[in-house]
Amino acid sequence: MSYRPPPGTVPEPQLNDPCAERELVADRLPDLDTELDVFLSGRVFMDMIFTGLPGLPPPGTELVTDGLGSAPGGIANIAVAMSRLGLHVGLAAAFGDDMFGSYLWRTLAEQEGVDLRWARRMPGWPTPVTVSLGYAADRSMVTYSRPPATPPEELVTAPPRAAVCFVDLAHPVPDWAARMRAAGSLVFADLGWDHTETWCASVLDRLEHVDVFLPNAVEAMAYTRTDSPERALDALAERLPVVAVKLGAAGAIALDSATGERAAAPALPVQALDPTGAGDVFAAGFVFGTLAGWPLDRRLRFANLCAGLSVRHYSGSLGAPCWGEIAAFGEGGEVPVEVLAEYDFVVPYIPETELERGADSVARAQPTLRETLT
Template sequence: MSSDDFRPGPECDRVPLHTDGLDVFLSGQVFMDMIFTGLPGLPPPGGEMITDGLGSAPGGVANMAVAMSRLGLRVGLAAAFGDDMFGSYLWRTLSEQEGVDLTWSRHVPGWSSPVTVSLAYDADRSMVTYVKPGPPVLLDAPPRARTCVIDIALPVPEWARKLRAAGGIVVADLGWDPTETWSADVLDRLRDVDVFLPNAVEAMAYTRTGSAAEALEKLAALVPTVVVKCGAAGALGASGELRVAAPALPVQALDPTGAGDVFAAAFVFGTLADWGLEQRLRFANLCAGLSVRHYSGSLGAPCWGEIANFGESAEVPAEILAGYAFVVPYIPETELESGPDAVTRAEPTLRRLVP
């Protein structure tokens, strides 16, 4: 397979995923992410490190919203935004730059925007977060949407149940449990979920198993489709009796911030495109792999131009690239000439906050 095989033909703008309403609806907390890069490690107690790498990007649920919007999905977000400088940046970046619909979001007077500082070193990261409890964004009813993504670490919101009852797909993800109690309540909530996307550590912790494969089997008995993300080892998936493993994209990882959210966004895209489980896993690994090549958090999520450019770059052997040929018909012609430079990466300072 040559790189030319990864360039779509004239019929490739024919693949509409949209129906009336949104493709995906999200609700959650948006953070101001400050990403320090180029560190040799963590600073010692009482010490200081100087680095020339600093990025800024919307974080939290915004990671997924940005990744989905860059794949052409129509994304709606319900979130609270502070009325401070960071809140203005986050709102403007999401709505004006990334095309996320904030109709269901609101500014909260006097509330400080949550901030996460991420220290990226040796393809790993450590984080420090400041968040001041704020009023929730209440929804009497969800907007019309084909899918939604929820945080299953919290009780399933009533709006998600309503969306599912109306025929929508409920996708669940979750983050690290800071208490490390790994409550069984999470597994009980899966009765209201169609797709579950934990990473291997989370999956093993909640199921009390010793391997990702064992965790997959336990979770497959609780939810129709489950994927266990295994980082550089790829991903495992189960749907009914089907079991699938897909390798990670062989790239050098610089910053894993937001990679799990990019994976989820791509998996949702594949679900809406009605792809098979293996194709969804492969596409999710592709997008997550492209995202970790940048020091930029949510703003490292790939657009179609970058995906097409990667396919033509000969960065990976042709036999590996051949495994992603099914993606070609979904690359919009209008994005081909833009290439990876069309993606706005996190800048080294907060200059963009200045009008």
């Protein structure tokens, strides 16, 4: 986005301050008397990502690939994505005391700026690991995981003051989230794939404790027993104030039942390399847009922008865009000018230094990906 914000709208940055970008972004959000912008809990995984495979290895054989990456996964996807947008994110999670656990803790706390005051190292507990095998336009995954002695939701005895808390509806909404909502926090929720494929409708009863729900189309239709994303959206909107349904390459749709506002936004026209974590990055963008007070259509567009930029990279969490990458979006001419103009509203939220320095402006952790260039 090669534009300039109006003069005087961007305060002078402290160039030697690693938190300067977050402070600049926070200046553009409403003055919220909270300790955090977002608080969440969940399971952090060590993601190992193999790419460039011709297919899955048949029994008794070995495949050699030229692409391997590692990155924080699970709840770390959305924590990193929100932190890279300049939000102050607090995470309650269990970390193993093994090599993987040390890497995850260091990457999140030191390199990505996630606040881990509510997290805990678990002696003797092995870090959960997911291996992703990418081939053609698909992928298969293998996960190793043992339950920690203390579930993530039980790590929170005294929840912080936060503008938003984020929960996973695969489990009952934790007591701390209900307490935060009663104190004024907005509760955002998502859920993962139901491996039993029973899609128990009672899960939707948990939406009574939620303000914003962000399912994908398959999940939304399965839980509501509807035959289209639009019908699923209407059914879900009867249960809570705001619903946004992710449609993948078709973009997203949303409905605010309190105001009657409907919105639809296309996906970013980019070539996807790895969709891992794109839904989490979408959620991060939607949270930021909500805190910024944007109307529904702009929240969708920004969420799609963030998700679209993320799928151009391998790995979920570490592929999430920072403001420098958002500022550089469109400079290569990969997007028509008329499409780029639809994102003009984002420009005043981009720190001036990021407009000048572009995608490589912020030091951040990278996936440990190695590929042979051809």
